[in-house]
Amino acid sequence: MSKKVAVIIDAFSTGHQLGSYFKKHNFDLIHIESAKGIPASFKKYYRSEDFQIDILHEGDIKQTAEKLRAYHPQFVIAGAETGVELADYLSLELGLVTCNSKQLIEARRDKYLMIETIAQAGLPTAKQLKTNELDELLSWVKETNDWPIVMKPVKSASSDHVTFCYTVDEVEQAFQSIFGTTNMFGLENQEVLAQTFVTGQQYIVNAISFEGEHFITDIWEENFIESSDNNVMYDTFNLVENHGTIQSELIEYVKKVLTALGIQHGPSHTELRYTKNGPVIIETAARMMGESFDEQVYDETLNYNLPSITAECYIDGKSLKQRFAKGYQKKQHLVAVFMISHHAGMIESTSGLEHIRSLPTFAQIRTNAKVGSILEKTTAAMSHTGVILLAGKDREQIDKDTLTIRNLEKDGKLFTLTESSILI
Template sequence: MFVVLVDAYTSGKYLLPEFTALGAGVVHVQSTAEFMASMPAPDLSGYAARIVHRDLAGTAASLRPYAPVRVLAGQEPGVLLADALARELGLPMNDPDRSEARRDKYLMIDAVRSAGLHCADQFTSGDPAELAAWRPPGGYPVVVKPRRSAAGDSVFICDTADQVRAAAAAVLGSATIYGEANPQALVQSYLRGTEYVVDMVSHDGHRYVCGVWEYRKRLLPSGRNIYDRERLLAPDEAPAAELMAYVDRALDALGIRFGPTHAEVILTPDGPALVEVGCRLAGNMHPGFHDHCAGGNQATLAALEVVRPRDFLDRYAGRHYDKRAEAICCTTSTTLDGVVAEVDEAVAAEIAALESVHRFDLKLGPGSRIRPTVDLYSSTMRIFMSAAEMAVIDRDYRRIEQLKDRVYRLREEVGAR
């Protein structure tokens, strides 16, 4: 049995060992001629084959000898190609007529609204003046962002028309983190409330909830709202049940019937409202950590859903995770700007030794460029934390805040005094 993964960047790398453990071979398809510079290159050494996509017919022809049973996206840029290949190969897939709506945020929210679900008001255009002239019923603030990016890339919160115009010009004048042009920008009404993550795995519309997490973000003076930390809720803790039910309906509205999904939802005074959903693993998912705190993880269940669907349906469909410990995932931000000369191993060891630190990932090394954080990909470290009580995590988190900018020592610029 073979499975195809398209663009197994970041957390997508966790799918290969899970499929291998279940006895399935895995073929990797790279959607671009070169690896995407915004993300660490995936390790392709364990794959049965590695195919660089050039055209749909050619890639499908290269895959047919393996008789794959499913095609999955390993990361956001692979979603559309995974759908196209599944359709070309006649494999189980999400609704092909709504493929674009699973990648384009404007079409996504439009589909969710059409299904009768609460969501943001929105407008899209390639003209900054048109975007600045638009007003939602509730007025300012508004959110300006690309239609097809992720990880908080170029997301601005704006309080005036001039800010909208400037933000729109910034979006339209840049590429996404995946190297795609932005012919249009999207402006949406600001959703007031707490943001949450709801991660699921589906098989033919039957779903298991892998976790509900509460986001805490940090608003910068630039208008960027960056990731800070996310906390695991118990499934019986409000508003987890309400969010699960809403996301279940949103996935139906988007034609999502198979595979892992990562949904971001804001609980507004009028109820949950979808921010976006990705048809792939959660970016901050780590199998061992999620097994520890939630009794299972999205990568293992995504592989089980494909290779042993009856087991998935019998053991997981219609159920949810079990919170076994307090847990957060912390993504550290920085104001440092320069080139990393070295990692201060003593400081890194002090962070790793904190009582609640379960796993500690340095995102940079000597020679890496470090810049002030503006999105998830420009954060400097990812730290998984767990303890019996939240007070222990909070204490260790405060210490991390004190230490985080001492981990990386920067090169002294030539001519600096």
């Protein structure tokens, strides 16, 4: 390879969009798959044409680093959650300056260690327990006596297996549904994380860090719907302004979190709640937000998107200080509406989606629903039918269009199901 070289680990999820931005800056790209057995559903957006070389990491850091050394890569980046630890281990082994703190690599991936590290930095956090023993969990729950209890895998993402429990029986059921099962990345859940519930509006704060300085790229208000079986479904994500009393507190808190976790370079994705006492962390990921929203819509709203700003950080990080001198500037409203199916059956027609595309503020729809596929009822965050982006200057119109979407879903107008397969 005669060009500059960048390495992306697990270029899936939003990471599949990264390669094109480095190619624009004359980089050759090497892709590393972090392990065998990553689910096909997670890898489906991978763009093989962006990469000159593909390497499967087989568990030996030194061996994989040796394969890379001959190409003199300038940096190694995690394209998805599964690549977070390996990106830092390889960066360390290769002596790259873009590595995050060596001592806190596990704390940036293990949600229990993450919260413990943040608490040790003096920041407010939930109470928690990590365990593989049901008896230990039930004793902690009874002693804590702070309901609801949130149950989740220790190493996953999104709302994978996240369950709100209001009774001891529900805690036991959630433990059984998580422990020993496989998470969304194909990894076995060998331990279960239990946390006290943090009350307040939930937010996403995305950031980019360069040489230990943190710049906030976008803040989203998250809205949820709790299903009948105590699982969580997404409702909407609403991009909020950079300025405001709440935003200022969120930004200050998140920057302290990123510093506590030793994040020095690259993107981060933090979820937290704004309580009556201020911000409290849910979790942070040392990678881009997983929802790969349309790059053009992001560009039209912020003048950049998450993959482009990540590439800018590694290629010309010093430019970030000027770009974010006054914080990010939102040029239009942007709302993500997560599609909720109230019906199940085999899809005969998707023509009803034209109702969505004709909405005044419609910007993008992403769905796997197609003729002949099975439509499932949405009961959790992992079973949404898709996501719709609404954008524009008129916030009232966006709200009207959101309501229209919800009514179309309830009435079963988006998908025609074969009569013999309809499950109410």
